[in-house]
Amino acid sequence: MPPYAATACACSRSSTRCCAKSPTSRISPAESRATLATMKLIILGRDGVLNEPVDGGVRRPADWRPLPGSLEAVARLNQSGVRVCVVTHQPQLGSGDMTHDELFAIHQRMQEAVGQFAGRFDAIAFNPHADAEDRQAGKSALIADIARRMQIDAQTIPVVGDEWSDVEAARTAGAQPVLVRTGHGAATEEAHRDTLQSVDVFDGLPALVQARLG
Template identity: 45%
Template sequence: MKLIILDRDGVINQDSDAFIKSPAEWIPIPGSLQAIARLNQAGYTVVVATNQSGIGRKLFDMATLNAIHQKMHTAAQQVGATIDAVFFCPHTADDNCDCRKPKPGMLHEISRRYDINLKGIHSVGDSLRDLQSGFMMGCVPHLVLTGKGVKTQEKGGLPPGTQIYPNLEAMVDQLLSNSLQAELNFAV
């Protein structure tokens, strides 16, 4: 199975320091949904792993989060993209849960749900905690410079081997180009 794990805010859609609290505030980053469609066409199962502490902070409720995700799924489908599943952590940092990134609880759940070892699976995020949770599970870390990505890059301390791209679209271009090259080399 070809699986890829994406963060949501700052990778697929525009981020906000005030949180994405309604479907109206969920705005896709140009090219991100088309990039997901290209991943699907190349045989990838796309899943999202996202911290959503706005629920724990009582900024929005589960019905609102579901509506935001319904908007995301609908917008993706309109360009031929499918997001197979969304895994989320509703807790605040003070809750000290196992699922809030940088802890790997959500990724453990993805591994169980898809019955797959995540070693070598591509994980894409715009924050250090996104990269750290994937790295702990053996994922290949990819930083996009959308959302909080530029600040994350400037702070440094990225996991070893982190690859950096301007956005999800550029990351997917490189991933699919590398996959095609590997297939061509294998065929020779």
């Protein structure tokens, strides 16, 4: 198995690589509109950004429950011409507690759920390593790989997460780190408040999309 892998938008089992300032934000409306003009792709974390975190991890489709407004936000991005990719850490694969078929079934549920709002995920990439250092390195490698394959400058790509490792992975890849307070985000903000000056923080994905799309 390759160290970092991805499922294409249809969650094909044959694919192991990815396809082809308000109270809730530090971005002003004018800056948000300017950002949209250059934003062609956004990369989202999965658990804590799109869906509710689950103790022990999401291991079956029934465990995957979208956060309020998250799927509608993805659809709004799609309809504005922004590609949406997901990067997720799945150590259960590396430990043998979850199979690839089970992961693909979860991601198929995600595609079907966002499809109900006329949205889609252009790619869903995953890192199976449990080690903390490999976790960050894996995410940054996936971010860089997606940017390269889609021929988009990483510096123009917002990478949205709820954990400090997401911020560090985005920085390592040369992308724009964005923190949401959903999932573990509020605790992350509190723990790293002194080092978040250059990171945009939103209450959740819907607030981010509203700020950037208006």
